[in-house]
Amino acid sequence: MSIYDAVIIGAGHNGLACAAHLGKRGWRVGVFEGAEQPGGAVKTLELTAPGFRHDFGAMNLNLFAGSAFHKAYAADLAAHGLQFVPVGDCFASVFPDGRWLGVSTDPAATQARIRAFSARDAETWERLLADFPARAPHLFALLGSPMKKRAIARIFFSVFRAGGFSGLLELTRFLLSSSRAWLDETFESDEIKALLGAWGMHIDFAPDIAGGAIFPYLEGMANQSFGMVLGKGGADTMIKALAAMVEATGGRIECGTPVARIVTEAGRASGVELADGRRIEARRAVIGSVAPRALNTLLPAGSGDSGFDARMRDFRHAPGTMMIHLALDDLPDWPDAALRRFAYVHLAPSLDRMAAAYAQAVAGLLPSEPVIVVGQPTAIDPGRAPEGKHVLWMQVRMAPAEIRGDAAGAIEARDWENAKEAFADRAIGIAERYVPGLKQKIIARRVFGPLDLEREDPNLVGGDQVCGSHHLAQNFIFRPAPGYADWHTPVRNFHLTGAATWPGAGVGAGSGYMLARQLAGG
Ligand SMILES: Cc1cc2nc3c(=O)[nH]c(=O)nc-3n(C[C@H](O)[C@H](O)[C@H](O)COP(=O)(O)OP(=O)(O)OC[C@H]3O[C@@H](n4cnc5c(N)ncnc54)[C@H](O)[C@@H]3O)c2cc1C
Numbered sequence: 001m002s003i004y005d006a007v008i009i010g011a012g013h014n015g016l017a018c019a020a021h022l023g024k025r026g027w028r029v030g031v032f033e034g035a036e037q038p039g040g041a042v043k044t045l046e047l048t049a050p051g052f053r054h055d056f057g058a059m060n061l062n063l064f065a066g067s068a069f070h071k072a073y074a075a076d077l078a079a080h081g082l083q084f085v086p087v088g089d090c091f092a093s094v095f096p097d098g099r100w101l102g103v104s105t106d107p108a109a110t111q112a113r114i115r116a117f118s119a120r121d122a123e124t125w126e127r128l129l130a131d132f133p134a135r136a137p138h139l140f141a142l143l144g145s146p147m148k149k150r151a152i153a154r155i156f157f158s159v160f161r162a163g164g165f166s167g168l169l170e171l172t173r174f175l176l177s178s179s180r181a182w183l184d185e186t187f188e189s190d191e192i193k194a195l196l197g198a199w200g201m202h203i204d205f206a207p208d209i210a211g212g213a214i215f216p217y218l219e220g221m222a223n224q225s226f227g228m229v230l231g232k233g234g235a236d237t238m239i240k241a242l243a244a245m246v247e248a249t250g251g252r253i254e255c256g257t258p259v260a261r262i263v264t265e266a267g268r269a270s271g272v273e274l275a276d277g278r279r280i281e282a283r284r285a286v287i288g289s290v291a292p293r294a295l296n297t298l299l300p301a302g303s304g305d306s307g308f309d310a311r312m313r314d315f316r317h318a319p320g321t322m323m324i325h326l327a328l329d330d331l332p333d334w335p336d337a338a339l340r341r342f343a344y345v346h347l348a349p350s351l352d353r354m355a356a357a358y359a360q361a362v363a364g365l366l367p368s369e370p371v372i373v374v375g376q377p378t379a380i381d382p383g384r385a386p387e388g389k390h391v392l393w394m395q396v397r398m399a400p401a402e403i404r405g406d407a408a409g410a411i412e413a414r415d416w417e418n419a420k421e422a423f424a425d426r427a428i429g430i431a432e433r434y435v436p437g438l439k440q441k442i443i444a445r446r447v448f449g450p451l452d453l454e455r456e457d458p459n460l461v462g463g464d465q466v467c468g469s470h471h472l473a474q475n476f477i478f479r480p481a482p483g484y485a486d487w488h489t490p491v492r493n494f495h496l497t498g499a500a501t502w503p504g505a506g507v508g509a510g511s512g513y514m515l516a517r518q519l520a521g522g
Contacts, residue, residue, distance in 0.1 A: 002278075003280075004030040004280065005027040005285070007029075007287070008031045008287045009272065009287065009290055009298075010031075010288070010289035010459070010498065012041065012498060013039070013040065013042055013238060013242060014497050014499070014510075015031055015289035015497065016031065016239065016243060017509035017512035017516070018497055018511075018512035018515055019251050019512075020516075021072075021073075021512075021513055022516050023245075023246055023251045024249055024522070025520035028250060029251040029252070030254070030280060030282075031252070031253040032254050032258075032280070033254065033256075034259070034458065035256070035456070038243050039236055041056070041058055042056075042057055042058045042236060042239050043056040044231070044233070044234025044235055044384075048446050049443055052443075052444070053385070054391050055231075055234055058235050059230060060230065060343065061230060062222065063508035063509075064238055067144075067508045067509050067510065068510070068513060069509040069510075070509075072513075076245050080245050080248070081237060081240055081241050081244065082240075084230070085380055086228075087227055087230060087380050088105045088106070088341075089104045089341040090103050090223040090227060090343055090344070091103055091195075091228075091346065092339055092344070093349070095191060096433070099116075099191070101195045102339070102342055103195070103220060103223050105223075105224065105226075107129060111126060114189070114192055117192060118187070118188050118192065120188055121189045128217075128220075129221065132221045134162070138155060138162070139218065141155045142155050143503050148486055159171050174214070176211060176472070177212075178208050178211070178213060179208075179213050179216050180351050182216070183196060183216065190350060190351075193351055196216035196219070197216055201348060201354055201358070201371045201373075201398070202219075202373070203470050204318030204358075204469050205471075206355050206358030207354055207355050210471070211471060211475065232381060232383075233383055234384060257274050260273050262494060264301075267304050268492040270282065270493070272286060284493065285493050286494045287494075288498075289459075289496075289512070291468070291500055292312040292313075292480050292481075295312045299491065303489055305490035308490050311481035312480070315480055315481070316471075317468055318466055318468065318470070319398035319399065319400055319464070320398065320449075320453070321395055321398070321450065321453065322448065322450060322463070323393075323394070323396070324392075324394040324396065324424050324428065325392070325447075326392040326442050326443075328389065329442075330388075330389075331390050332374070332376075332434075332437075333436070333437055341380075343377070344374065344376075346373055347371065347373075347374065347431060348372070348373075354371055356369070357397065361399055361400045363400075363404070365407040366400070366406045366411055367398060368407040371396075371397040372396055372397070374392060375392070375393030375395070378390040378391050394427060396427045399449070401450050401451070401463055403416065411426075417449075419449070424447040450463020451463065459500070465505070467499035468504075470505065475502075479502045480496065480501050484496075485502045487511065487518065495515055498512070
């Protein structure tokens, strides 16, 4: 039997960051991954045609580049090959009449674009940007701290010290606001509201969901202030560097080895049993980077706390995503060639359209007009495709895991295997309205419906790319369940990490790193 200090279930970036830090603190760590390669939602693969490298899931590595983990280990990661490519033209939205708005790192360029829609909004943008350095530390502290009483009290006290009681009220109100509420009271132009509101759709914050305002705000301000980064050659540069770091500390990563069960003795986790029957012993910790509902099978006799077990079983997932990967002869012919430089172009022309797509998906309907995020990684990092060619990363938001109908009344199929190509045609048809001729440029395409995403990574339950709704009742101190936001579980020595736990989805490695520090210090 193999013996480790810690056994980690799942080699997503959180599991690997956790393993790397524990390894650095002298722990002997074994990571067991069900898929044939590490990375989870962060993989770069030739999905369409030879020489075309597509980011299967995450493409934007801003959260990792700005993370506390990266700050602590930038030199190690660089030594193990991590390379970023900076993006100056970060995100844009194009509208049906061909006009567009985009955020580039040059504030004057962004402001001039906003001014073309509203002089008042251009001034507002300047003011928000000027205020950002004072506000950002509080927000980043909140998103980067363990959800423990003392840490929360410290953050709120520092807000109080900086802005008094009114500052505290203002922050609390902002955190509770929906995107639409904040955008409506901040801007007058519907286009700038749509430009920023689209960021909520990257998570599960349709415009009217309470707690969504922080995402458009932070993405707008952070991209404007710091730009965006992609991984050089693909987002998997991050995973390769993390995996190499784990191995350099003596850790072991085994792929193609799903964990079938957590072994417990007298309420304490003592190891895991792999699907191939092997038993692996963990002296100090078993760490599960899994979707909460997986505990039904990993802990067949339950955790010993029926309330916790019910919470894990009933953990809410967000609507799914469909991914379309295209190999292209050339970038799309946007109404303005400047849009060919942008990392993301959102086809999300209004808050109402976003709200409708979300409501339809939640009702089980294929949205008639889904929101589409068009990623153009080869505009920034051309080496991912053969000379002169491109890849397109198209995220279709939202898509129901179970299809009950089609909001457009055109797709008959009620199973994803039969519906996905038709739904992908709908998405490409929408894109064609903005970029006529797109279809002629397609060399090859590969579509992942919500259930395909889950098949590739079981944490993407029903294609939920954020591994669990981030609505207020399941975020902050409630993630993944009230009383368990600090990654512990009722089973001694068994901890949870990953996107389902605080601080949630994205490639910020927050939960893996904070848990590792909690366990091993440093
Ligand atoms: C399509 C898509 C686009 C995205 N775009 C972005 C983006 O641009 N930027 C961004 O910041 N975030 C993005 N995200 C979100 C982000 O990728 C995820 O939130 C993040 O990668 C989750 O990391 P993780 O380590 O928590 O888990 P995961 O990456 O989900 O990894 C979990 C791993 O655990 C393994 N596993 C699960 N159960 C078992 C078991 N029983 N035994 C063994 N192994 C197991 C899985 O196979 C998987 O490899 C995107 C996600 C998707 C799906």
